[in-house]
Amino acid sequence: DAKTTQPNSMESNEEEPVHLPCNHSTISGTDYIHWYRQLPSQGPEYVIHGLTSNVNNRMASLAIAEDRKSSTLILHRATLRDAAVYYCILRDLGGTSYGKLTFGQGTILTVHP
């Protein structure tokens, strides 16, 4: 699986936007970009994914660079409940990994009241 690089930690204030970056300079043309998060004492939770175009859902937005070598997860208004570890994961459309997710260390997001 192609490698991703994320900052170890980030901080935000409640009700402010948060931009979580991810670098994936070795991404292949068939890799989807997935984001998961893990709240304290819980299992990972799917957030959003995309291939080339920017994506929006009820939880977040995903902005993908034109060359696809980086992406940014955007939380439009952070809440205390958004404090979690955020993982950026590449998944190969054409691979034979049978769906496994390869987690890195992720970014620890702290949200201040």
Added chain:
Amino acid sequence: EPEVTQTPSHQVTQMGQEVILRCVPISNHLYFYWYRQILGQKVEFLVSFYNNEISEKSEIFDDQFSVERPDGSNFTLKIRSTKLEDSAMYFCASSEAQSSNQPQHFGDGTRLSIL
């Protein structure tokens, strides 16, 4: 919203004993996974399962581990002879399909403590 449920939430077992961790995946999902997370470390893939067969397993998933779907709703992970280093959070996940644009849905895990 349907969810993956895992039982028990916490399991304490003596070293060398067998343990079975149970999961009820989302009902229309066909692909099932186990992951583990040792305290303070990354979430690690153990095994994927489809159509009553293991699709893929990691190096961690050695002969002491086995998985089973004993009925239409449960998915279990058995550790035959537990070791101290098996202490971890174990997460079950399921998905509708295995393709890379399908999300996986995780349970909240079983904390396994080996004494």
